[in-house]
Every structure is written in structure tokens, then in C-alpha cells.
Amino acid sequence: MKFTLSQLSVALLVVGATALPAKPAMEYRSEVDVANPDTKPSTRAAWGKRSEVDVANPDTKPSTRAAWGKRSEVDVANPDTKPSTRAAWGKREEVDVANPDTKPSTRAAWGKREEVDVANPDTKPSTRAAWGKRSEVDVANPDTKPSTRAAWGKRSEVDVANPDTKPSTRAAWGKRSEVDVANPDTKPSTRAAWGKRSEVDVANPDTKPSTRAAWGKRSEVDVANPDTKPSTRAAWGKRSEVDERSEVDVANPDTKPSTRAAWGKRSEVDVANPDTKPSTRAAWGK
Structure with a gap:
């Protein structure tokens, strides 16, 4: 079978096309492209690249430069650049801080505020509180x-x-x-x-004796009440006839030596008891 020259050429082209894979779109770029001022800034942004020409070019969008982590001083100083864009850069203009149309919350994000804001009754008290500031209007405002x-x-x-x-x-x-x-x-x-306390509290049998003790007060009900701790009455410099002790209490081995000491009393059992503290016996003169 004979083939013409043109047929052979077509066959070779088909084989070559299938053997060589095509480059994915924009997988590669040359430094010439990156540096070429005719390459769109958005194309370079898609590559994660930019030229210094773009950064300085006033026609490059501030938002594109922001996406690069770059901005030009022209943007920062440009009154048409949004305060929020400058805030995203950690930058602001004194024009913004002083501009009554800049939100107090934006200035708060910058750690800045105007005296106009502090005195302005429309600024939230909570915003002023975040600044550590308030107006006398707030303090007096019911x-x-x-x-x-x-x-x-x-x-x-x-x-x-x-x-x-x-x-x-x-x-x-x-x-x-x-x-x-x-x-x-x-x-x-x-x-x-x-x-402070009210006389109602002092006389109220539902007020804890310990609360009255904290006030240096007690009611006669407490003093006479056998459920009031002897130590509470001792703190008042008072005791009841019940506390004053019966001879049964003094002799009772279940009465604490310290309680008897508070009464100025002891039993012979305590004095002779090797578990009685020497200091307790000394307090008794024994």
C-alpha cells in the first residue's frame, strides 16, 4: 500500500500530538510575564505574584494590593480608600480619626476615638466603656x-x-x-x-447569732438560748445561766477543757488528765 507524502505528514502530526501532553493553563509563567506591565495585575495575583509597578500603580485596586499583603502610601493617604480597608492593613489616617462619619466602632478597632465621640450622646455607653471613657451625660443619665x-x-x-x-x-x-x-x-x-444592721435584724430570731456576733450585737433571746454556742456568747462577753455551768457540766468528761477554761472552771479530772494541755492548766493556775 502506498501513501502520499501529505498522508504521511498528517499521520506523524497525529502521533506527535498524542505523545506530548499539553501544559495546563497558567501552570508556568516567565519572569518576563510577571514583570511585563501589560500583564493584568489580576493575572499576577492568580499566580501569587506582583510587580513593584503594580503596588505603586494608582490604578491597581487597593483590594488587590490588600490580597497581596501590600499597599501603597498613596492608598493610605487617599481619602477615597475605605477606613475599613485601612483598618485591615493596620493603618489609618488622621483624617479618618477626626472624620465624624467614621464609625466609633471603627475608631475603637484602631484604639482611637474622638472627643466628639466621647461627648456624643449617640455613642453607646458600652463603646465609651471599651475606651475607658465616659461622658458626664452618661453618668447622670437615668x-x-x-x-x-x-x-x-x-x-x-x-x-x-x-x-x-x-x-x-x-x-x-x-x-x-x-x-x-x-x-x-x-x-x-x-x-x-x-x-450596718437594722434593729429588726438584731431582734429577729431568724438572724444567725454569728451574723449578730459579726456586728458586735446579740439579742437576749440568743444569750438565753441553750442552742447558742458558748463560744458565740463568749465572743459577746456574755453567757447564759445554762452556760454559767452546772456542776454536772464541770464534772462531765465530755465537756471540753477549753469550754471550762472559758468559764474559769475545771474539773479535777482535767487537771490530772495527761491529755489536758499544760497551757490550759496554766490558765487555771494549776
């Missing part, structure tokens, strides 16, 4: 949460006197109102934290 003022170490006299302010909030301020002290719904422990 709509500002007492807890926000507490976070600032501030309160208004309105809060202190307001019966809706929690006693615990006032306690955190080292303040209380006379309404709290006299209010039977205020916990005795809260008043104790203030160094």
Missing part, C-alpha cells in the same frame, strides 16, 4: 445601666437613692441607702458587708 456606671467606678446619686437599684450594686460601690438598711427584704449579710 437610662444608663447602674452596672455600666459600676464598671466605670462611677454612680449617680440617683442610683444610690433609687429603690430599684440592687443593694448588691450599691454594696459594690461601697454605698447604700437608708432605705436598704431599714428594708426587711435586704439580706442581713448585705448589711453586714456594709457594717
Whole structure:
């Protein structure tokens, strides 16, 4: 079988095409391409490459440079560059900080604020709190949460006197109102934290003797109550006739030597007992 020259040429071309794999699109590039100013910046970005020409070129989008981790000083200083873009770069302009249209939250992200923001009643108290700042308007404003003022170490006299302010909030301020002290719904422990109590608490049989002891107070009910610990009455400098002891108590080996010592009493069993502390016997003069 004879083949013409043209047929042989076609056959060789087909075999060659199947033997040589094609290069994947944009798998390779030459440095000439990267440096060529006619290559699109977006193409170089797809390669993870850019030229210094692109970075400095004012027609390259700021967002493209941001994707490269680059920006030009032209962008930073350009008032048309979004404050949020500069924020993404860790940069801002003094123009942004002073611009009343820049969000307080953007300035907060920069660790910056304007005195205009601090004094502006539309700036959230929480934003000012994040700056460690507040305006006197906030402190005096009855709509500002007492807890926000507490976070600032501030309160208004309105809060202190307001019966809706929690006693615990006032306690955190080292303040209380006379309404709290006299209010039977205020916990005795809260008043104790203030160094205050009401006569209602002192006389109330539900108030713990230990709470009254912390106040340096007791009720006669406590003193006479056989369930009040002798040590509590001792802390008051008081005891009941029950405590005063019966001879049965003094002689009872289950009565602690320390309790008898508090009474100025001991039993001969204690004095002779080798487990009685020498200091206890010394306190007895024995």
C-alpha cells in the first residue's frame, strides 16, 4: 500500500500530538510575564505574584494590593480608600480619626476615638466603656445601666437613692441607702458587708447569732438560748445561766477543757488528765 507524502505528514502530526501532553493553563509563567506591565495585575495575583509597578500603580485596586499583603502610601493617604480597608492593613489616617462619619466602632478597632465621640450622646455607653471613657451625660443619665456606671467606678446619686437599684450594686460601690438598711427584704449579710444592721435584724430570731456576733450585737433571746454556742456568747462577753455551768457540766468528761477554761472552771479530772494541755492548766493556775 502506498501513501502520499501529505498522508504521511498528517499521520506523524497525529502521533506527535498524542505523545506530548499539553501544559495546563497558567501552570508556568516567565519572569518576563510577571514583570511585563501589560500583564493584568489580576493575572499576577492568580499566580501569587506582583510587580513593584503594580503596588505603586494608582490604578491597581487597593483590594488587590490588600490580597497581596501590600499597599501603597498613596492608598493610605487617599481619602477615597475605605477606613475599613485601612483598618485591615493596620493603618489609618488622621483624617479618618477626626472624620465624624467614621464609625466609633471603627475608631475603637484602631484604639482611637474622638472627643466628639466621647461627648456624643449617640455613642453607646458600652463603646465609651471599651475606651475607658465616659461622658458626664452618661453618668447622670437615668437610662444608663447602674452596672455600666459600676464598671466605670462611677454612680449617680440617683442610683444610690433609687429603690430599684440592687443593694448588691450599691454594696459594690461601697454605698447604700437608708432605705436598704431599714428594708426587711435586704439580706442581713448585705448589711453586714456594709457594717450596718437594722434593729429588726438584731431582734429577729431568724438572724444567725454569728451574723449578730459579726456586728458586735446579740439579742437576749440568743444569750438565753441553750442552742447558742458558748463560744458565740463568749465572743459577746456574755453567757447564759445554762452556760454559767452546772456542776454536772464541770464534772462531765465530755465537756471540753477549753469550754471550762472559758468559764474559769475545771474539773479535777482535767487537771490530772495527761491529755489536758499544760497551757490550759496554766490558765487555771494549776
